[in-house]
Amino acid sequence: MLKNYMKLGFRNLIKHKASSFINISGLALAVGCCLMVFEYAYWAMHQDAFNSKIDHLFVVERVTDKNGKQQYHGDAPSPLGPALKNDFPQVKNVARLSYSSVIIKQKDNVFRDKITFVDDDFYKMFDYPVKWGDKQHFTDKDGIVLTSELSEKLFGHLNAVGNSLVITFNVDGRTIAENFIVKGVFSKYPANASFSFSALIPHSRMVSLGIDKAGDWREAANITFIEIADVKTLSSIRSQDKKYLKLYNAAHPDDQLTSFHYQALKTMNFHSYKVARNYFNTMEPIGLIMLVVIGVSILLMVYFNYINITIASASNRLKEISVRKVMGSSRKQIIFQFIIENMIICTIAVFLGLFLAEVFFFPWFSSIAGFELGPGFFLNFRTWIAALLLIFVSALSGALYPSFYISALDTVSMMKGNTKMGSNNRFRKALLGIQFFLTFISISTAIAFIQETKQIKHKPWGYQPESTVVVGLDNGSSYQTFKEELKRSKSIVAVTGSVQPVGNYVKEISIKNEGKTEQVKSISVLPGFINQLGMTVTEGRDFSEKQLTDQKNAVIVNRAFLKMMNWPTAIGKNILYNHHNYSVIGQVNDFHYESFEYEVAPMLLMSATPKEVKFVYIKSSSGLFSNVHEEIKSIWHNLYPNLPFDFYDQDQVFNGYFNGFSTISTVLAVTSLLMTVISISGVFGLALIILGKRMKEISVRKILGADIIHIIYLIYKEFLFALTTAIMVGIPLSFFLTDSMFNQLSTNSEFSFLPIGLAVIALISTTLISVSWHIFKANQANLSKYLKQE
Structure with missing residues (x-):
C-alpha cells in the first residue's frame, strides 16, 4: 500500500510541474535561510559553552551612577580579585586579564601586538584546547603561551614550544625589553569564544615590570573572572563586598562607585553592549531578535504559500477523489495519500534546503559576520532533528486541511462537479x-x-578627517624628530599630535564646578590640533604655544559641555580636575570622537606637551594622499628601523560602525x-x-x-x-x-x-x-x- 501511495505521489509531483516547482523551491529557500538563522541564534546563546565550568564563571564589573542611571564598567580594581578569593571560601579561582600593547620581535620579524597578563588560575578556569605544550609549564615566570594565529605568524607551521622571542614594554615612558620562552600554543580559537587574546604572560611579570603595583587600589585589571563553587552563594558575596567599595572610593575621590556587579559569563555577550571599557564580543539583543523574526517570518510565509497552493491544487482533484471513494477507498486512506504526497515534496525541499544552507547561506553569512558559522553542520545532531521536524510539520501543515476537508465531501456532488472548494475560501484569503x-x-x-x-x-563629523594619516608612537620623545622629517616632504601640509586618538578611545574624568561633580570625556592635544582637523572654535581661542599657562591651566570645552553646565558662555569659567583649577579659554562645536551610536557627550580638551604625544596626525595634500602612506613609512623606517610602523586613515575610524x-x-x-x-x-x-x-x-x-x-x-x-x-x-x-x-x-x-x-x-x-x-x-x-x- 505504501509503495502505491509513493507512486501516486511522484506521479502527481511530475504531473503538476509548476506548483511542485514553486512549493519545493520556496520551501528549500526558507529551510536554508532558517537553518542559518537558527544556527546563528544557537551560536549566540552558547557563547563560551566549550568551557566545562561556564555555569560557575562570573565577570566582576564596577558600577557608577550616571545621571541617576547605573553605568557598568568592564575594568575592576586589580586587588579586588585576590581579595575575593582570600575572603570568600566559595570563590575557588580568580583570573585577572590585563591587556598591554607591546612590540614583539623574533629574529627579523618585528610587529606590534597586544599581549595579556593572566593569573595562574586562568588555566584552571578555562578549557582552551592546547595544540602544543604542557599546561604545567604555562605558568612559568619566563614563559609565554601563544594562540595558533600568532604562532604561525612568528614560526610558521612548526612547533613553537621552546623557541624564544623578545617583547618590548613601555612602562611610564621607559622601554623595557624582556626575553620569553614559548611554553605552549593553543589550537584554533573556538568560534563562540566571547573574548580574545594573542598571547598570555603570567601576571607576576606585570608586577615585576612595574606596570601593576600589587595591592594598589588605583590599579585596574581589564577583566576579572571569578569561579564560584556554588552559584547560590553569590548573594552572600554581594552583601559583604561593601568594604572593597570603601577601599576603591578612598583611592578614587573623583570616581566614586555605587557597587560591584557580578555578571554570569554565559550571558555576557547580551550584557556587554551596556558596559563601558568592554572587552567582550558585543551583541545587542535587538540584532538577534531581528534575525530570529526574519527566519520565522520567511518560514511562516513559505508555509502559508505552500498551504494556499496545496488547497487550490486539491480543488482540481475532486473528481479523482470521488472516483477513489466509489472504488472503495476509505477516508483514512485518502488522508494518508495526501500526507504521503506532501511528505515527498517536503523531504525533497528540506534536503535541498540543507544543501543551500551549506553551500550558500552559511558562507554568505560568515563573510559578512566576520566569523565562520556552521562548521560541521551536517554532523550536528540538532541539524537532523530540525530537518525531521521541518519535514513533518511542513507535510502535515500542507496536507491536513485539504485532506480532511475533501475526504468529508459528498461523493455524488463531487462526481457531478457541484462542489466548489475554495471559491470563497476565507482561510486561503x-x-x-x-x-x-x-x-x-x-x-x-x-x-x-x-x-x-x-x-x-x-x-557631518564635526571636523575634517580627509587626507589625514594617524601614526602611533610608543614614546613621545620621538615626536619632534619625526615631525621635522615629515615637514621636509612636499606632500605633507601639517603635523600635530594628541595623547588619545579621536574616534577610538577617549578617557572619562570627574570634574567639579561650584561643588557639583560631573563625569565628562577628555582628550589632550597639542596647540594647532583643533585648527589642523578643521574643528570650529565658536568662542574664545585655541591653545597657543606662546601662552605658557595653557599647558597647565587652560581647557577648551565643546557645546555639549556648555549645555550640561547650563552656561550662557564658558569663557573664563573655572573647573576643578584632579585637585587643580583650570580656566576655560575656548569653545568648539561638537565633534564625533566616538562612534555615531553615542550622543556627543560633554568634552574637555586639554593642552598636551610634545613628550606626551601618542598619536601623530599627518595632513597631506588631497591630490597626493594616495602616495603618502609609503612616503611616511619610508621616513619612519629610516628613523626607527627596529620599530613597527602602525598607522590608519582618520576617515576610516568609524568604518566598524558603518x-x-x-x-x-x-x-x-x-x-x-x-x-x-x-x-x-x-x-x-x-x-x-x-x-x-x-x-x-x-x-x-x-x-x-x-x-x-x-x-x-x-x-x-x-x-x-x-x-x-x-x-x-x-x-x-x-x-x-x-x-x-x-x-x-x-x-x-x-x-x-x-x-x-x-x-x-x-x-x-x-x-x-x-x-x-x-x-x-x-x-x-x-x-x-x-x-x-x-
Whole structure:
C-alpha cells in the first residue's frame, strides 16, 4: 500500500510541474535561510559553552551612577580579585586579564601586538584546547603561551614550544625589553569564544615590570573572572563586598562607585553592549531578535504559500477523489495519500534546503559576520532533528486541511462537479493577506534601513578627517624628530599630535564646578590640533604655544559641555580636575570622537606637551594622499628601523560602525528580496490554478462580449482585498517597527514616508506582474478548447 501511495505521489509531483516547482523551491529557500538563522541564534546563546565550568564563571564589573542611571564598567580594581578569593571560601579561582600593547620581535620579524597578563588560575578556569605544550609549564615566570594565529605568524607551521622571542614594554615612558620562552600554543580559537587574546604572560611579570603595583587600589585589571563553587552563594558575596567599595572610593575621590556587579559569563555577550571599557564580543539583543523574526517570518510565509497552493491544487482533484471513494477507498486512506504526497515534496525541499544552507547561506553569512558559522553542520545532531521536524510539520501543515476537508465531501456532488472548494475560501484569503503583509513589512524595513545607512555615512563629523594619516608612537620623545622629517616632504601640509586618538578611545574624568561633580570625556592635544582637523572654535581661542599657562591651566570645552553646565558662555569659567583649577579659554562645536551610536557627550580638551604625544596626525595634500602612506613609512623606517610602523586613515575610524549598518542593510535587503520572490511565486502559482479553474467561465464571458478590462478585474479581485488589507495594516506597523529599531540603535532618525511609499509600489507592481502574465496567456487562449470541457 505504501509503495502505491509513493507512486501516486511522484506521479502527481511530475504531473503538476509548476506548483511542485514553486512549493519545493520556496520551501528549500526558507529551510536554508532558517537553518542559518537558527544556527546563528544557537551560536549566540552558547557563547563560551566549550568551557566545562561556564555555569560557575562570573565577570566582576564596577558600577557608577550616571545621571541617576547605573553605568557598568568592564575594568575592576586589580586587588579586588585576590581579595575575593582570600575572603570568600566559595570563590575557588580568580583570573585577572590585563591587556598591554607591546612590540614583539623574533629574529627579523618585528610587529606590534597586544599581549595579556593572566593569573595562574586562568588555566584552571578555562578549557582552551592546547595544540602544543604542557599546561604545567604555562605558568612559568619566563614563559609565554601563544594562540595558533600568532604562532604561525612568528614560526610558521612548526612547533613553537621552546623557541624564544623578545617583547618590548613601555612602562611610564621607559622601554623595557624582556626575553620569553614559548611554553605552549593553543589550537584554533573556538568560534563562540566571547573574548580574545594573542598571547598570555603570567601576571607576576606585570608586577615585576612595574606596570601593576600589587595591592594598589588605583590599579585596574581589564577583566576579572571569578569561579564560584556554588552559584547560590553569590548573594552572600554581594552583601559583604561593601568594604572593597570603601577601599576603591578612598583611592578614587573623583570616581566614586555605587557597587560591584557580578555578571554570569554565559550571558555576557547580551550584557556587554551596556558596559563601558568592554572587552567582550558585543551583541545587542535587538540584532538577534531581528534575525530570529526574519527566519520565522520567511518560514511562516513559505508555509502559508505552500498551504494556499496545496488547497487550490486539491480543488482540481475532486473528481479523482470521488472516483477513489466509489472504488472503495476509505477516508483514512485518502488522508494518508495526501500526507504521503506532501511528505515527498517536503523531504525533497528540506534536503535541498540543507544543501543551500551549506553551500550558500552559511558562507554568505560568515563573510559578512566576520566569523565562520556552521562548521560541521551536517554532523550536528540538532541539524537532523530540525530537518525531521521541518519535514513533518511542513507535510502535515500542507496536507491536513485539504485532506480532511475533501475526504468529508459528498461523493455524488463531487462526481457531478457541484462542489466548489475554495471559491470563497476565507482561510486561503487570510493566508494570502498575511503573506502580503510580511512581504510589505520586509520591503519597507529594508528600504528604511538602506536609506538610514546612507544618511549616517554622510553625517557631518564635526571636523575634517580627509587626507589625514594617524601614526602611533610608543614614546613621545620621538615626536619632534619625526615631525621635522615629515615637514621636509612636499606632500605633507601639517603635523600635530594628541595623547588619545579621536574616534577610538577617549578617557572619562570627574570634574567639579561650584561643588557639583560631573563625569565628562577628555582628550589632550597639542596647540594647532583643533585648527589642523578643521574643528570650529565658536568662542574664545585655541591653545597657543606662546601662552605658557595653557599647558597647565587652560581647557577648551565643546557645546555639549556648555549645555550640561547650563552656561550662557564658558569663557573664563573655572573647573576643578584632579585637585587643580583650570580656566576655560575656548569653545568648539561638537565633534564625533566616538562612534555615531553615542550622543556627543560633554568634552574637555586639554593642552598636551610634545613628550606626551601618542598619536601623530599627518595632513597631506588631497591630490597626493594616495602616495603618502609609503612616503611616511619610508621616513619612519629610516628613523626607527627596529620599530613597527602602525598607522590608519582618520576617515576610516568609524568604518566598524558603518560596516555594522551595511551588514544589517545587506541582510534586510536579501531578506526582502527572498520574501518578494516567494510572494511572487506564490501569487504566480495561485493565479495559475485559479485561472485554470475559471477558464470555462472566462471563455463564456468573452463570447458574451466581456473585454480584457473586465477579465483583469475578475482575476485581480481574488487578490485585491488581501493586498489592500495587508498594506493598510502594514503601514502603521512598519512605521512602529522601524522607529523602534532605530531607537534601539540610537540613530536619532526622523520618520520618512519614502520607504512606505516604495514598499506599496513594489508590492502592488510585483503582484500585478505575476498575475498579468496569466491573464495575457488566458486572453490569447483558444476558447473552444475550454468550452468543450465537461
